[in-house]
Amino acid sequence: MTGLASSIERRNGVSLWRQIADRILQGIASGDFAENAALPPEIALAERYGVNRHTVRSAIAALVQEGVLRPEQGRGTFVLSRKRLSYPIGARTRFSTGLQGQTSERHIALLSSSTEPASRRIAEALGIARGAAVIRLETRGEADGHAVSRATTWFDAKRFAGIEMAMAETGSITASLKRFGINDYLRQSTVLSARHADADDLAALDLQPGAIVLVTVAVNVTLDGQPIQFAESRFPAERVELRLSAGD
Amino acid sequence: MTGLASSIERRNGVSLWRQIADRILQGIASGDFAENAALPPEIALAERYGVNRHTVRSAIAALVQEGVLRPEQGRGTFVLSRKRLSYPIGARTRFSTGLQGQTSERHIALLSSSTEPASRRIAEALGIARGAAVIRLETRGEADGHAVSRATTWFDAKRFAGIEMAMAETGSITASLKRFGINDYLRQSTVLSARHADADDLAALDLQPGAIVLVTVAVNVTLDGQPIQFAESRFPAERVELRLSAGD
DNA sequence: AAAATTTGTCTATTGATATAGACAACTATA
DNA sequence: TATAGTTGTCTATATCAATAGACAAATTTT
Helix, strand or coil: CCCCCCCCCCCCCECHHHHHHHHHHHHHHHCCCCCCCECCCHHHHHHHHCCCHHHHHHHHHHHHHCCCEEEECCCEEEECCCCCEEEEECCCCCHHHHCECCECCEEEEEEEEEEEECCHHHHHHHCCCCCCEEEEEEEEEEECCEEEEEEEEEEECCCCCCHHHHHHHHCCHHHHHHCCCCCCCEEEEEEEEEEECCHHHHHHHCCCCCCEEEEEEEEEECCCCCEEEEEEEEEECCCEEEEEECCC | CCCCCCCCCCCCCECHHHHHHHHHHHHHHHCCCCCCCECCCHHHHHHHHCCCHHHHHHHHHHHHHCCCEEEECCCEEEECCCCCEEEEECCCCCHHHHCECCECCEEEEEEEEEEEECCHHHHHHHCCCCCCEEEEEEEEEEECCEEEEEEEEEEECCCCCCHHHHHHHHCCHHHHHHCCCCCCCEEEEEEEEEEECCHHHHHHHCCCCCCEEEEEEEEEECCCCCEEEEEEEEEECCCEEEEEECCC
């Protein structure tokens, strides 16, 4: 960042070591702490953040657990390479093509699927009757073997009967929709928010408790504006940033 | 939401009461807890979240402090009305026009301004030499007297000398740029992330410690693609959601 | 009026969080 | 080979976070 002084807060329900771990992660993402180089010594960090050395050690221990840092006794604590993926969002958002160039392999794993009655929210988004059957897919986006997103997706069960099989086979929403005669689609709307990861996110995204996830709620439509898909996706904020491409 | 079960995590550096306070806020935002109605009783909430009643009380106390809930002895704890603002983001993102219809009044308050040498990141974004003078504005977006955003903005000091005075007078970026002959501009790129609010955000946005902010980093350009503005904005996630408008 | 429900207050106990200081173990450098 | 710098381990203490139970105070229902 650019000298935006963010300070440590006490008695806010978030422990100091968790806040400092977050700051170190930010520092790595912003380039303040170079990759493959040593962090400042623990005493210097403690001074910088205004806490005890042991508190810094707790933060470092958490990041070592996450695989971000590697301590070496007598030498220092080293930053392992860990670039944040930049996930593009726009009218033509596609999971696989969006990450091209940043990863060598990516696909969507189907965790589970079920059929359920549409809630009011989903019925409105998909333009179907409330209570009508919808197929719900729980998926995880993976790139180079690492989880980068966790999504819950709903389709009209009448129109897309069996789409869960197509997803399991192809590992791609785009490819699955082709089987139903949809060769192109657009993202109609995206609403963005953020929250702490819940237990499901933690497990599916291989996160440490307390991590923050970016949440997108999106509706995809056919070229003539017919809604076909409603999805809520969660991205780990420490590993993924969302890049909004103008008019894309 | 739609029955996406998010659970409470222990020993993660985030206290249970903070997590439960966040869940209650989510519940209000998603409609699980209706506005102007009573929450479930403390004992029921404790059971639902699997914690002690006193822990629930700590969470409620924090939200009472934030002005979200009002307890009444013997009757219940009531949800005050509190809609999240929906802030649109797209190629034509403007603070004031974006919130039209949701608020009756809005403007940007200039907190401070300074001139400083451009860091590498800002120089690249603005297409100027590293170390060249840039004007930095610290601003707060306000709607109906409530803080809804906190931004740090950089302009080329040579081209936009005195823009801080225009901002102070007009309370609008769009109006200020007009004084420099720029009648229209586009948002070239937006990068989105999320983190815990720092001390500055907490004070400027009137947040409680531990709150989450959505962070956008954006570059605005003239119609012919010349970069004119680099900005980092922070939005309180509990009060604002970002709505991405396709092709807008 | 009585009972049931709900929030408010108090005491007590346990474990996690944070600070403080001392020293050991290891590495790099003068 | 010293010496300085850095991480690792230990003890001790104070505060915060969470649980547990009991009962008071206020409101609503029976």
